[in-house]
Amino acid sequence: MVAPFDTTDFRRTLGYLPTGVTIITTTDPFGRPVGMACNSFVSVSLKPPLVMLCVGNASSTLVDLRQSGGFCANILGSGQGQLCRQFSVKDIDRFAGVRWTDSAVGPELCDAIAWMSCSIDVEHVAGDHVIIIAEVIGLRVNQDESEPLVFHRGMFGSFRETAEPLAAGAPPRPRAGGGTRAPSVAPSTTG
Numbered sequence: 001m002v003a004p005f006d007t008t009d010f011r012r013t014l015g016y017l018p019t020g021v022t023i024i025t026t027t028d029p030f031g032r033p034v035g036m037a038c039n040s041f042v043s044v045s046l047k048p049p050l051v052m053l054c055v056g057n058a059s060s061t062l063v064d065l066r067q068s069g070g071f072c073a074n075i076l077g078s079g080q081g082q083l084c085r086q087f088s089v090k091d092i093d094r095f096a097g098v099r100w101t102d103s104a105v106g107p108e109l110c111d112a113i114a115w116m117s118c119s120i121d122v123e124h125v126a127g128d129h130v131i132i133i134a135e136v137i138g139l140r141v142n143q144d145e146s147e148p149l150v151f152h153r154g155m156f157g158s159f160r161e162t163a164e165p166l167a168a169g170a171p172p173r174p175r176a177g178g179g180t181r182a183p184s185v186a187p188s189t190t191g
């Protein structure tokens with residue numbers, strides 16, 4: 001399986017791995033909200049609770065992330081493909097028409113399905129991207145909406161269960177609007 005490939009082949013093949021989608025938000029030095037679509041957000045460690053994301057080294061959001069030292073990872077729901085697109089377009093007001101509330105680390109988009117407040121720990125240069133590792137200092141889930149947005153081969157979709165839960169005896173997954181979800185944990189750093 002060792003054969004020459006180009007960037008297009010690389011991107012296309014990576015696209016076969018479905019991911020969730022986040023909007024990473026923070027504030028610029030003037031206190032204005034900034035944010036970018038990001039599907040490289042993943043978990044790193046449970047104790048301490050660490051996450052990571054990869055940001056292109058030409059990204060303007062990277063400058064603001066470095067300056068602010070923190071961000072909110074807004075996990076998008078299945079109906080938010082258009083919102084994701086909006087947060088990947090340059091030179092527009094990405095927050096136009098978006099409901100959000102302020103937090104200590106960055107805007108929380110009201111219609112996200114979960115939020116994580118993160119404090120940047122360390123960064124590593126990796127090719128044309130920067131790996132940012134951050135500690136999760138607060139989190140909260142949306143009681144009314146649970147279906148995630150899924151990104152796969154350049155398309156947006158939603159999650160469909162096709163097999164038994166991973167953990168034997170695990171309770172059924174709560175449905176959107178259902179009331180069986182465990183209580184959320186309020187972000188410790190947000191107002």
Ligand SMILES: Cc1cc2nc3c(=O)[nH]c(=O)nc-3n(C[C@H](O)[C@H](O)[C@H](O)COP(=O)(O)O)c2cc1C
Binds near residue numbers: 037
């Ligand atoms: C579904 C999706 C996922 C993306 N994931 C990332 C990512 O993980 N890292 C990244 O640097 N850019 C990612 N992008 C691209 C950025 O959102 C886009 O380049 C944006 O313009 C960066 O904006 P900025 O230069 O204002 O920071 C993604 C775009 C989309 C549509």
